[in-house]
Amino acid sequence: AALPTLNKAGSVTFISAVSAQIAAPGVAGIGAINGMLLTVAPILAVELKPLRVNVVAPGVIDTPWWDFLPDEQRRAVFAEYAGKTPVGRIGRAEDVAEAIAFLVSNGFMT
Template sequence: MSSLKGKRVVVLGGTSGIGLAAAKAFLDESAQVIIASRSASKLSDAKVKIGGNAEGYEIDFRSEEKVADFFKKVGKFDHLVVTAGEGAMGHFSELPVATVREAFDSKFWGQYISVRAALPYLNNESSITLTSGVYGVRPPQGATTLASINSAIDGLVRGLSVDLAPIRVNVVSPGIVDTPLYGGMSEDQRQVMYHGIAKQLPVGRVAQPKDIAETYVYLAKNGFTTGTSVLIDGGAHLI
């Protein structure tokens, strides 16, 4: 595998959860890390948590103009990681179409737009790693929207790996992870949910962000991996 020492890595969504853990993992590999988020306060907090010399930018990656301006400021870089994007849960017959479109704008179109804007600044040895999720493979009730978005991202990656070659394009597909995504629940509610899921999983626990983060590093370093969806779900697709 190639070294990441001195390589410039952009992590969109790198201020919390999986994105923050990924930014830390790249810094541990001696990469130069640039993180971006819609929240200025989250950026400040993340830079403190990450340490090192990470650069930080505020950006709404659903806006083509703002994303283009961001990459113009960043300039040439080596690897792109996108973990940002919000989904929507709810029964198909009850979830408003406007909510579904907003979720697509965030998680699917946000990643699509980011790749388009990043291309002029990448090189033939670069990699792009997007994020989908296990619901694209095994959706529970109420996850039709996320199943659709995640499946679309997986398909996008397969197409991009051909269209953008020799740039490598892959996708990480996590299962349930203990992240701020569930911050709307009380601590007790979260722990009850995690405990119930952990009992079902072959690995016996839910993932921590660092469990997922290492996969982004692997995909950036392994020069022979492209067009691949890496499912990291603790065996959830088997139950």
């Protein structure tokens, strides 16, 4: 519905999540949606060109979403995930914002 109003020199950036790539109880619905975003973004990039289409799937990010875990358990989960990443830490909201800002501002990335 918004397509006619979008600037053809602009971009659309979707936000996905690691739930698209993990098998964890309780994430079937959100995992399916996030998996769809990872699948549809490159297709839309071709179909809607020259409009740029991107998707950011940042992994584990320290946000209030994790507040359902007690502090000690959250720290343990974050430490486990951090140990599996090349940078040795989990992400911050600022990391995701910087990635999105780059994609929106770079006229070549799609």
